[in-house]
Amino acid sequence: MTRKETITLLWVSGITGLFFFLFFSDEKSLQNLVISFLVASLYSFLIGGGNGLVNSFLSKKYSWIDQTRTRTVLGMIAILLVNVVLVLFCNYVNFVLIQGISPAGFFKGSIGFVNWLIINIALLISTFLHARSFMNEWKKASRKEVVEQKLIAKSANAQFESLKNQLDPHFLFNSLNVLSALIDENPNQAQSFTSAMSKIYRYVLEQKDKDLVTVEEEIDFAKTYCDLLKTRFEDSVSFEFLVNDGDRKGFVVPLSLQLLLENCIKHNYATSAKPLTIKIYSENGNLIIENNLQAREQVKESAGIGLANIVQRYSLMTKRNVFIEKSESHFKVKIPILTEKITEMNTQNTIEMAAYEKAAKRVEELKGFYGNLISYCIFIPFLFLINWKTSPHYWWAFWPMFGWGIGVISHAIKTFGIGNNWEEKQIRKLMEKEQNSGNWK
Structure with a gap:
């Protein structure tokens, strides 16, 4: 003690x-x-x-x-x-x-009644103390959960920022490699490439702090980047853009098309005799980048930044997956077109607010129940005391004790989630049944 x-x-x-x-x-x-x-x-x-x-x-x-x-x-x-x-x-x-x-x-007469009365008072007070113990444990668990969620959110934010910061040096390094090759092959094109690269890099700097950009913005940027690639590869590479007007209003992660286009060029050979054809189109809520497969032998192992970067960024922002399809004739990547714009990575604030609102709602429920229980524990014994002093031959105090007691029990069932758990299980069963029958898409 x-x-x-x-x-x-x-x-x-x-x-x-x-x-x-x-x-x-x-x-x-x-x-x-x-x-x-x-x-x-x-x-x-x-x-x-x-x-x-x-x-x-x-x-x-x-x-x-x-x-x-x-x-x-x-x-x-x-x-x-x-x-x-x-x-x-x-x-x-x-x-x-x-x-x-x-x-x-x-155990007889008035002493027997006093035994019964004090036992009930002790039971009521003890019930209150046990309920108070539950509330304290629940508060500790809630605080612990909020702290854990904050740590998870901070980790997700740090990971997301790290992924975005990969883009600057990655893009610059690959662009300089292209420029280096052009200087030897065609100095005039190298000059045009340098001018175009400065415009593209300006877009990279403007978009890198955004979590999402419109499909239309990304396609416009991709077309400019494709013009840059055409400067070097000429008729060895061709591009087709077939994106629906409705999908242009959706959102994708910035620089995703640039990374995927770069991925196509990096892993496939392209010649005038066997040109590399790259198609960018939309289908079933996805933006698809497809190319005919002409895999080149890799002199050194790829760092895997481009595609892995896109997959990880999408995994931090949505439950929808990035799909990769590879066959003997083509390679295809499907990235989700999102319908909701996010200007900042608000994972931490969202989780914290959700946890706070949930905790505040729960505290209000507990306060209401404990107020009801405390009132019951205080007033019922006094009603019996008044009953005993005023009319010991007719125990009318039993009626409010039983009536109010039923109310307290019902309040406890609702507060401590017995009914809610049953409802959640039934809802989950129905959802699983609908999903298994193929009605959910």
Whole structure:
């Protein structure tokens, strides 16, 4: 038992002892005040401490978060057994040993009723303490989840930025290789290539900080880049653009076409006798880059930056996949055309806000339930006390106890997700059934 718990139980003992001394003691003396405090301490420390030990033991063995159902069932059984035993023990010490009542009448008459009443009060308070324990564990788990999600988001952001930063040196390195080849082959074309490359690189610098650009922007840039390639390869390479007008309003990751076009040139040979034909078209929500396969022998192993970069960037932004098809005659890459523009990588903020909203909603639900439970624990015993003092022959307090109790149980079922879990399972089953039957596309 911690120091804070001990101080709390002392306060409870003092207030309870003073209450019974003022309203139930016939003789207002220092001796009776001390006895009232000692009796109250007996109840507080035995019942409160006993419940605390049981709660602590169960929480160590069974997690409120991972084993909620098992922890709840065992908690209910433990609450019932521990409180019945401890209350009867405290009542026996109080009524039989201290007040001198005959043991034969311990379970009869008014003493029997007091046993029943105190057991119910102890059960209500113990239920509240166990519910409070669940709330504390859930808060810890929520904070831990938010921290983990923040770390995941930061990692995703860092990875995404790293992938985008690969593009500058990659594009520049390959362009300089082309320029170097042109200087030897055709100095005049090399000059034109240098001028065109400066325009293209300006676009690279403008778009590299964006997560998505329109298909139309990317195609316009790709056409300019194709003109640059035509400067070097002339009639050895041909390009076809057949993109639907409707798909031009969609979005793709920037420089994806440039990387894929570069990939085609890098891995295939192109001659006037056997030209390399590259087609860029849209189909079924995808932007497709296809070329006839004329694989060249690689002198050195490729770094694999281009295609891998696109695949990884898409994996960080959408669940839709990049598809790669290869046959004996052609090589094809399908990149998803997205319908929603993202100007910044807001993964961290989105996850954090979603986690915060979920936590805030859950806290409101828990506050409502605990407010209901605390009110029940406070007012029902007072109603019985009033009933006992005013009309002991007709126990009308049972009616509000049962009615309100049903409401508290229903509130608990809703708050702790018993009904929600059932609904989620049914929804999941229906979704899987629809997917298996082929109705979902």
